[in-house]
Amino acid sequence: MEQELRILYEIQKADLKIMETEKKLITGPKRIEELNTELKDLKEKTEKEKIVIEELEKERRRKERELEEEKDKIKKKESKLFEVKTNKEYQALLKEIETAKEAVDKLEEDIIVLMDRIEDLKKDYQASIKHLEKRKKEIEEEKKNIELDLSTMDEEIAKFKAERERLMSSVSPELRERYNLLREKRQGIAVVNVKNGVCLGCFVNIPPQLFIEVTKNKEIIFCPNCNRIFYYIDEN
């Protein structure tokens, strides 16, 4: 019995490894997907920032061209001042020059505001690029590790399954059936430890006399509450 109990405990260990590895087979690809999404989002963000800067640069150049045009207009009108014949024409021309000068002032102001804005956005863009490069390296590294892990997992599972089969062959058919049934009904955990008189499967206190028996690991004892098989390990 003592031998069989120890074997059951070893089988449980192999089963836990199988469960853990199978879980990783699901979480690994999920994590890779998450990382790919993160990288894609970061790339899109910087791309958008770049487009906004380019649009504003275009607007700045457009306003600079307009500014030159207005300045030319003023020069032409100013030279015309000497050619006009009547006072009325002269006054009208002065008014036009005044309006053009106001437009120049407004354009110059707009250009300054745009340049400030572009400068700020370029700083943000540089920071985004830096962050993107950093995350890209980290993500590639993490993905490489997950992929390496994943590539060996089928092999790992096969190894633990073979180990499980080998151990199972030394367990009586009744106990084997009981163990498998327990695992099915108890989220994969059929063999549990007891700590300070508490079953670590269901966290219920067991009678003190039973606890003493459990610590001996001499026979197969089931938890009175959850029916799991006790295997005592002194964790202290």
Ligand SMILES: [Zn+2]
């Ligand atoms: Zn229990």
